[in-house]
Amino acid sequence: MQALTTRSKVAVNKKMTFKERLYIPAILGGLSITLRHFFKKKVTIQYPEQTREFAPVYRGHHVLKRDENGAERCTACGLCAVACPAEAITMVAAERKKGEEALYREEKYAAVYEINMLRCIFCGLCEEACPKEAIFLTDEMVLTDYGRKGFVHGKDKLVEPMDKDKRIDVSKRQTKEVAEFKTHPEFAHNQLYTKSLK
Numbered sequence: 001m002q003a004l005t006t007r008s009k010v011a012v013n014k015k016m017t018f019k020e021r022l023y024i025p026a027i028l029g030g031l032s033i034t035l036r037h038f039f040k041k042k043v044t045i046q047y048p049e050q051t052r053e054f055a056p057v058y059r060g061h062h063v064l065k066r067d068e069n070g071a072e073r074c075t076a077c078g079l080c081a082v083a084c085p086a087e088a089i090t091m092v093a094a095e096r097k098k099g100e101e102a103l104y105r106e107e108k109y110a111a112v113y114e115i116n117m118l119r120c121i122f123c124g125l126c127e128e129a130c131p132k133e134a135i136f137l138t139d140e141m142v143l144t145d146y147g148r149k150g151f152v153h154g155k156d157k158l159v160e161p162m163d164k165d166k167r168i169d170v171s172k173r174q175t176k177e178v179a180e181f182k183t184h185p186e187f188a189h190n191q192l193y194t195k196s197l198k
Helices: 018-022 023-039 079-083 123-131 178-183 191-196
Strands: 062-064 089-095 108-116 135-137
Touching: 018 023, 062 108, 079 123, 089 178, 123 135
Parallel strands: none
Antiparallel strands: 062 135, 089 108
C-alpha cells in the first residue's frame, strides 16, 4: 500500500533506562508541579457568590424597551432579524386594535418576538439596526436551563417590566454622541407617528 505523502518516519523501539523504569523521578516531577500550583493565587471564581468584573460595553441578555409612557417601542419592522447573522430572531407582526394605544407605540407591533439564545452570538447588530431603539443588550447574563426550549426567549422574558422603578438602564450602551443627539428634540427620530403629522 502506498503512503499519501513521501514523508516517512522511522519507528524506534528504544529501551528504557533504569531511571525511567523506576517511574519515581516522573512521579516526583509531577508532585512538584502540583505543589507549585497549590501555593499560587487561585484563578477560579466561586460563582454565584463571586462575580467577575465585566466591561461597561459587555453584551448580555436582550431587553425589549418601553417608552417613557410604558408602551412597547418595537414596531415589528424586522430589521433586527435581517441584521442578525445567526438568524436567531423571529417575529410575527400584528396590527394594534382600538384601546391598545397605551400598550404599543405604533399601529404595528410584534405579537410574537423570539430570540433563540443558543444561536445568538451577542454581536449587537440587532440593537444597531433598530430604528426605534427597541432592543438592547444588557449587562445581565443569560440564565442556564436544562432543555433547548428554555433558551428560546419570548416576549415574556424580553420585554422590560411596566413598573418605572424596575426599568433596565441601557444608557451605558449608548455613545456620548448618541446621548448628546437625544437632547435635541428637533432631531428626535423616535417620536410617535401622530406627533409628526401635527
